[in-house]
Amino acid sequence: MSDAVRDWPIRPAAAGDVGGLIPLLPAPGQGVPLLPPGPGNGGREWLLVAVRAPGDAVAGCVRVRRAIGLDRPRFWYHVGCAVHAAPELELFHRQRTLLLGNDLTGAWEIADLACDTATFDGEAQVTLLRRLLRAALGLIVRQRATGTSAAGEPSVICELPGLRDESGQSPIWQSLGRHFYDGDPLLAAERFGPAWKTHVAALLPHEPLLVSFLTAEAQAALGVPGRGAEAAARVLHEAGLRAGRHVTLEDAGPVYEGDLDLIGA
Amino acid sequence: MSEPTHGTEPGRFLLRPARGDDLPALERFAAASAYGITTLPPDRAQLAERLRRSASAFQSGDEASGEEIYLFVVEDLARGEPVGTSGIAASAGFAERFYSYRSEYVVHASPALGASNRTHTLHLCHDLTGVTLLTSFYIDPDYERTLAPQLLSRARLLYIAEFAERFSDRIAAESPGLADDSGRCPFWDAVGRRFFDMDYPAVERLAVGRSKSFIAELMPHSPIYVPLLPEEAQWAIGQLHPVGELPFSILVDEGFDPDTYVDIFDGGPTTHARVALLKTVAASREARVADTSAAAAAPSAQRGWQLASNTRRDEFRAVLLPAAAAGGERALSLTPEAAIALGVYAGDTLRVAPLELGQGDAVGGAGGRGRGDEAGHDRRDGGRHE
Numbered sequence: 001m002s003d004a005v006r007d008w009p010i011r012p013a014a015a016g017d018v019g020g021l022i023p024l025l026p027a028p029g030q031g032v033p034l035l036p037p038g039p040g041n042g043g044r045e046w047l048l049v050a051v052r053a054p055g056d057a058v059a060g061c062v063r064v065r066r067a068i069g070l071d072r073p074r075f076w077y078h079v080g081c082a083v084h085a086a087p088e089l090e091l092f093h094r095q096r097t098l099l100l101g102n103d104l105t106g107a108w109e110i111a112d113l114a115c116d117t118a119t120f121d122g123e124a125q126v127t128l129l130r131r132l133l134r135a136a137l138g139l140i141v142r143q144r145a146t147g148t149s150a151a152g153e154p155s156v157i158c159e160l161p162g163l164r165d166e167s168g169q170s171p172i173w174q175s176l177g178r179h180f181y182d183g184d185p186l187l188a189a190e191r192f193g194p195a196w197k198t199h200v201a202a203l204l205p206h207e208p209l210l211v212s213f214l215t216a217e218a219q220a221a222l223g224v225p226g227r228g229a230e231a232a233a234r235v236l237h238e239a240g241l242r243a244g245r246h247v248t249l250e251d252a253g254p255v256y257e258g259d260l261d262l263i264g265a
Numbered sequence: 266m267s268e269p270t271h272g273t274e275p276g277r278f279l280l281r282p283a284r285g286d287d288l289p290a291l292e293r294f295a296a297a298s299a300y301g302i303t304t305l306p307p308d309r310a311q312l313a314e315r316l317r318r319s320a321s322a323f324q325s326g327d328e329a330s331g332e333e334i335y336l337f338v339v340e341d342l343a344r345g346e347p348v349g350t351s352g353i354a355a356s357a358g359f360a361e362r363f364y365s366y367r368s369e370y371v372v373h374a375s376p377a378l379g380a381s382n383r384t385h386t387l388h389l390c391h392d393l394t395g396v397t398l399l400t401s402f403y404i405d406p407d408y409e410r411t412l413a414p415q416l417l418s419r420a421r422l423l424y425i426a427e428f429a430e431r432f433s434d435r436i437a438a439e440s441p442g443l444a445d446d447s448g449r450c451p452f453w454d455a456v457g458r459r460f461f462d463m464d465y466p467a468v469e470r471l472a473v474g475r476s477k478s479f480i481a482e483l484m485p486h487s488p489i490y491v492p493l494l495p496e497e498a499q500w501a502i503g504q505l506h507p508v509g510e511l512p513f514s515i516l517v518d519e520g521f522d523p524d525t526y527v528d529i530f531d532g533g534p535t536t537h538a539r540v541a542l543l544k545t546v547a548a549s550r551e552a553r554v555a556d557t558s559a560a561a562a563a564p565s566a567q568r569g570w571q572l573a574s575n576t577r578r579d580e581f582r583a584v585l586l587p588a589a590a591a592g593g594e595r596a597l598s599l600t601p602e603a604a605i606a607l608g609v610y611a612g613d614t615l616r617v618a619p620l621e622l623g624q625g626d627a628v629g630g631a632g633g634r635g636r637g638d639e640a641g642h643d644r645r646d647g648g649r650h651e
Contacts (some may be wrong), residue, residue: 084460084483089471091483093460179492180373180382188378195377202375203382208487212459213494 005050005120005127008059010135013047020058021049024114043143048135050115050128060115062132064139068157069105075201076246076255078103079223082210096211096222098176100204103246104255110136110158111194113232122231130235137239140260156260157246158236160229162253163221170251175218177250180204185250197249204249223247223254239263275412275570276561277343279606280420280583282323283336283350285316290338290347294403305350305401319352323579329431331356335424336401337581339417341408342606348408349417352401353425355432363394364481365526365535366489368503385491387502389484393526393537397425399438399651402512409511412570412585415620418515420583422545423574423616427581429540436540438521438651440513441506442533452532455498460484468530481529501532509533512651518622519543536651545572549618555596556611557604573597573617575607582607588619 013021044067050060068074080097113136115128140156164170170177173185180203181188189196211219223243225233233243236256240263243254283291291312295305306312315336322333333355338347357363366387374381399421404414425432444450448466460483461468468480491499503524505513513536517523520543521536528535540546552573574583584606586597597615599607609615 082485084485086479086483089483091461093483095459095485097487176493179490180384181375181378181380183378183380192377199375199377203373203378203380205371205384205488205490207386207490209490209493210459210485210487213489 063112065109108156162251171217172252175215349404354398387489396435437537440509442531559598
């Protein structure tokens with residue numbers, strides 16, 4: 001199976017692919033696929049799909065966005081550190097902090113990196129995701145080379161879904177987000193697409209939060225990829241991206257970051 | 266106004282500066298205070314030092330430094346001994362920052378989601394640095410239901426009104442928060458403990474001899490979002506320990522705001538006010554002693570009481586006198602006993618203010634009132650809590 005996967009063509013998505021994309025995506029809130037980019041997107045968003053053969057179901061997909069957060073503010077939690085020390089008392093406390101911000105604005109984004117997990121085994125999944133990621137990074141390199149690339153966008157990010165329990169609840173959301181938005185985050189994500197993060201950020205604390213005020217489950221889930229995201233995490237790591245100091249708003253999934261000038265994309 | 270209990274005639278009480286020979290009484294008060302909520306150090310040397318500091322505050326020159334701590338006692342003249350004590354610290358924190366948590370409400374809204382929230386937050390602040398603090402209130406439980414605690418608490422305000430230049434124009438008082446007998450404190454356990462790894466009694470012991478700011482500087486400076494705290498801790502914010510109820514109710518009746526600041530350790534309310542707006546201060550006025558040969562009013566004819574003090578800084582005295590006639594007199598006839606207690610003669614000036622008790626602090630009311638030993642944890646000289 002892996003061998004076959006290696007040869008499947010990867011091409012820009014067409015209108016007919018949409019139905020096949022929806023079941024692939026790892027978790028709601030990552031952005032349900034909108035219509036593939038058409039003339040209206042201004043050359044800022046691309047959706048690529050892998051298909052076995054013309055007419056077949058979509059086997060995997062990846063989305064590329066340029067210069068994120070410039071049309072609508074994007075938010076992430078920055079995971080920082082605060083030290084409280086009193087040598088006289090022999091007290092030294094290092095704490096993690098969460099600060100809502102727009103740090104990654106202007107970066108390239110790789111999103112919706114997913115494949116048909118029902119059909120393919122683990123190795124085939126990794127192979128397909130690796131190819132999709134390579135295609136996405138290649139697209140970014142070509143687009144940057146066209147000269148339209150703005151200064152200050154050297155990095156590329158990819159958000160991965162965070163840990164959730166069997167009922168789809170995120171411990172981070174249970175411990176933090178729900179105190180500020182009492183609606184169902186999954187429904188809101190479905191309704192608003194990626195814009196939901198902008199909407200919910202308006203309700204969340206804008207001051208630094210000490211992670212120690214969250215539940216133990218939430219603290220343990222911070223920046224940990226959810227089940228089903230391990231393969232994507234692996235291929236991102238292989239490509240030179242690393243989980244950085246940011247996590248997503250809704251489930252504290254890791255945000256992989258890479259420097260396009262260094263990863264040789 | 267209810268009749269005071271056990272026949273104590275309010276005119277029997279005298280408020281005066283504490284003296285060196287009050288040490289045994291203060292020791293008795295300190296010993297009677299419950300563990301963890303004591304207002305006075307159970308230590309003779311420390312109490313003696315406090316009395317010395319107070320004496321020098323009362324006798325200090327015209328230029329006040331702000332470091333002064335004034336300690337008063339209320340005496341039952343019939344017994345000839347103090348039955349309670351109270352204090353004033355001229356300037357909270359003095360040379361250091363005085364920390365509190367300030368309650369603020371942050372409103373966030375997302376029109377797109379059709380949602381908004383109003384979130385209670387606590388901000389570490391120094392707002393109350395330099396304000397005058399009422400401290401060290403303790404009344405013998407036998408006198409809780411008399412007018413002695415009223416005199417003990419409110420006559421301090423006459424002193425502040427009379428010598429306003431020695432005090433801030435803002436005033437505050439700390440009240441004990443919720444903690445159980447074993448020292449478990451829900452607010453501390455949810456907040457401070459995250460930074461100290463020690464229980465409340467341990468940090469109390471640690472704080473002895475150190476300023477509160479020493480500890481506060483280890484606390485996070487970003488706001489605490491109250492909904493993230495355990496429910497028990499949320500409930501404890503601004504909650505008063507029952508032992509502080511009597512002095513607290515007097516201050517709230519005076520017009521202190523109990524809702525804005527809480528203590529950074531136990532979450533107890535830190536009440537505050539503008540001095541000039543306090544009931545007793547605003548209603549206080551000067552009056553002249555017309556003569557000192559009045560006959561005592563028959564108790565049945567009693568209209569109520571007013572606070573009256575002399576205007577001497579080092580030999581301050583305050584008593585309760587029968588209430589003034591409507592409109593207030595410019596000249597008062599004192600009984601010889603009252604004149605002696607106040608140390609005044611005909612022609613001297615008094616400062617007087619009506620004693621109008623609030624709904625909540627009628628004397629001799631139903632039980633359930635705490636002992637009123639408001640609890641200073643003694644982190645600073647002068648006792649912490651009002």
